[in-house]
Amino acid sequence: MEQPELQPEIHPLTQWLLNRKPWQFTLWVGAMAFLVYACMYGLRRPYTVGEFQELSFLGMNYKSLLIISQVCGYALSKFIGITVISEMGRPFRAITILFLTGIAQIVLVFFAIIPAPYNLFVMFFNGLPLGMIWGLVFSYLEGRRTTEVLGTMLSVSFIVSSGFVKSAGSMVLDVFGVSEFQMPWITGLIFYIPMIFLVWLLDKTPDPSPEDELLRTKRVPMDSAMRKKIFFQFAPGLIALTLAYVFLTVFRDLRDNFAAEIFSSIGIGGNSMIFTWSEIPIAVTVFVIMASLMLVKNNRKAFMINHIIIATGFLMVGLSTLALRMEMISPLAWMILLGLGTYMGYLPFNSFLFDRLIAAFGSAANAGFFIYIADSFGYLGTVGTLFYQNFGAREFSWMDFLMDGSYALSMAGGAMIIFSLFYFNRKINKKESAEF
Numbered sequence: 001m002e003q004p005e006l007q008p009e010i011h012p013l014t015q016w017l018l019n020r021k022p023w024q025f026t027l028w029v030g031a032m033a034f035l036v037y038a039c040m041y042g043l044r045r046p047y048t049v050g051e052f053q054e055l056s057f058l059g060m061n062y063k064s065l066l067i068i069s070q071v072c073g074y075a076l077s078k079f080i081g082i083t084v085i086s087e088m089g090r091p092f093r094a095i096t097i098l099f100l101t102g103i104a105q106i107v108l109v110f111f112a113i114i115p116a117p118y119n120l121f122v123m124f125f126n127g128l129p130l131g132m133i134w135g136l137v138f139s140y141l142e143g144r145r146t147t148e149v150l151g152t153m154l155s156v157s158f159i160v161s162s163g164f165v166k167s168a169g170s171m172v173l174d175v176f177g178v179s180e181f182q183m184p185w186i187t188g189l190i191f192y193i194p195m196i197f198l199v200w201l202l203d204k205t206p207d208p209s210p211e212d213e214l215l216r217t218k219r220v221p222m223d224s225a226m227r228k229k230i231f232f233q234f235a236p237g238l239i240a241l242t243l244a245y246v247f248l249t250v251f252r253d254l255r256d257n258f259a260a261e262i263f264s265s266i267g268i269g270g271n272s273m274i275f276t277w278s279e280i281p282i283a284v285t286v287f288v289i290m291a292s293l294m295l296v297k298n299n300r301k302a303f304m305i306n307h308i309i310i311a312t313g314f315l316m317v318g319l320s321t322l323a324l325r326m327e328m329i330s331p332l333a334w335m336i337l338l339g340l341g342t343y344m345g346y347l348p349f350n351s352f353l354f355d356r357l358i359a360a361f362g363s364a365a366n367a368g369f370f371i372y373i374a375d376s377f378g379y380l381g382t383v384g385t386l387f388y389q390n391f392g393a394r395e396f397s398w399m400d401f402l403m404d405g406s407y408a409l410s411m412a413g414g415a416m417i418i419f420s421l422f423y424f425n426r427k428i429n430k431k432e433s434a435e436f
Contacts (some may be wrong), residue, residue, distance in 0.1 A: 013204040026146045030153030032202040033137050036097070037154055039198060040133045041161035042191025043104045044070075044126070046169035047111075048257050050180035057117035060390045065120045067257050068386045070127035071379055077131025078376035085135035085368035086222040093136050094203035098196060100129035105192050108185035116181065131379075134350065135368040140205045142355050142367045143219040144212045148294040151351030155290070156283045159343055162256050163279040165191075216299070216359045219366045230365050231373075234357075237423040242374045244310070244416035245349050247409045249378030250385045251317070252342045254405060255335075258398040265399045266331035278332070282339040290347050299359035300428045306348045306356060307421040311414055313344025318410025321403050338406065345413070349374055360428065 010018075017025055047066060055062035088096070107126040111119050141150040169187045172178065178186060208219070222230075231238060255262070263274055289309065296302040320337035323329045329337070354370035357363075389401060 011204050013201070014206050017204065018206050022146065026149050029141070029202075029205050030150045032198060032205070033141055033150065033154040034157045036195060036198045036202050037133065037137050037157040038161040038164070039191040039195035040101060040130060041158065041165045042168065042195075043101055043108065043188040044130050045162055045165045045256075046172075046187035047123075047180070047184040049166040049169040049173075049260055050183065051260060052116075052180060055116055057120065062117055062120065064386055064390050065117070066123050068383055069120050069123040071253070071382050071386070073124040073127030074131040075127075075376060075379035075383055077128050078372050078379055081132045081135050081372040082227070082369060082376060083224075085132060085139070085372055086227060086366055088136070088139070089221060090139075090207070093139060094199050097133060097136050097199050100132060101192060101195060103129045105185070105188045108188045112182045112185050119181070131375075134375075135372055137202070138351065138371070139366070139368060140202055141351075143208045143216045143358075145215055146294060147216065147355050148352055149291045151355070152287050152290040152347065155343075155347040155351050156287050159279050159283040159286065159339070160276070163259075163276040166259065167276045215297075216355070217362050218364075219358070220364055222365055222369055226364065227369055230363055230369070233363075234424075234427070237420045237427070238370070238373065240416045240420040240423065241349075241353075242377050244314075244345075244413045244420070245374040245378045246381035247413035247416075248314075248342065248345050248349070249375070250381045251402075251405050251409045252346055253379075253382045254385070254398065254402055255338060255342065258402075261398050262335070262402065265397060266335070278336055279339060281336060282343055285340055286343045286347055289344065290352065293352060299356050300432075303353070303356040303360045303428075304421065304425060306353045307417055307424075310345040310348050310353075311417045311421070313341040313346075314410050314414040314417065316341030316344065317406045318414075321406040324403070338402075342409075357424075361431065 017028065020028070048063075050063070052063045052066070057065055104126050107122050110122045111126070113119075114122060137154060138151065141147055141154060144150065165187065168190065169183050172183045172187050172190075173180065176183075176186065208216070293302055293305065296305060317338055320329065320334055320341065323337075324331065324334040350371060351367075354367040357370065358365050358367060
């Protein structure tokens, strides 16, 4: 006699979530994803609040080298993530998140122990594990009817958290009186301890429901053949999107990594909370814009709207810099508008754009694959820009460099997005004609 197949036991918290109303489920899961990724920022960004004045190595600015070292590790992690994230199954996500972030925290301890400037090399090994955290966390959120809201809540974390972690690092310097080298591991530990519990909570998130899979296409791990097939299916559009994202990532990282220097240059330095307060209006505005995409049920229309939002953000970046040069806005308003325009582009790339691409074409894939293609080349662009700044344009201030970069992002990045919009619109029209 055949034995009945045993159903896997459901954890009480998972069952509790399954019994919640949709808005309660979304609020809980989105909050857990937000908090987990915010804690990761506590391991990645606190050192950027330090200015490390009068330190150099081989004639290069020490802080720039720190950022280059970390971003090199982060960029390599993105290339590794193209394979790892796209292939990873559900059972290994949580332990992988804790393992990778644990390595990053240990590296910060070595950063404090090894004397400067030689400790800059260990930051490579801080960035190397952290580059895969986004894809692991987003894997819990993709392929759902409420992915826009969930993804927006997750994405808002890197708007608010970057500033909040800088504020936390600045407070650690002031309250504990430690050096700029000790501050990162202390700040990191403050965030890592609660992160352990938060990852456990996030891991109890139920898989997408059958209705989610019907509306947004079931997400599956991708082997090498699947990755190659889907890349060449959309190659021109994906290349254009990746090039646009390179400009976007470079610009976003310069604004973020050198915020302390930029605020000082515009006369707003000395206030540790400025890093947080300046990002709050950005986070709120972007949240409203991106979460409203959930109301668009048609995946193909939503995919096109994502392009329009990104292009609008790029245009805002260029126009706000022009307005500053014409003395129409204040430097603080300029920094806020730059951030708003940047994140109007950055959030779709990291959450919704590729999620809707998969759903629009009904492809057997996962968003992590597309996100990590764009991310890997984006951070490679950041490394190249930092080297250029140090070797080819050392006479420029970071503020001048940011202003020039805003025009490049607005024009070159905007052109790539417009190309992508027309390319994918043509593909969608062909698919709809074939279906008709």
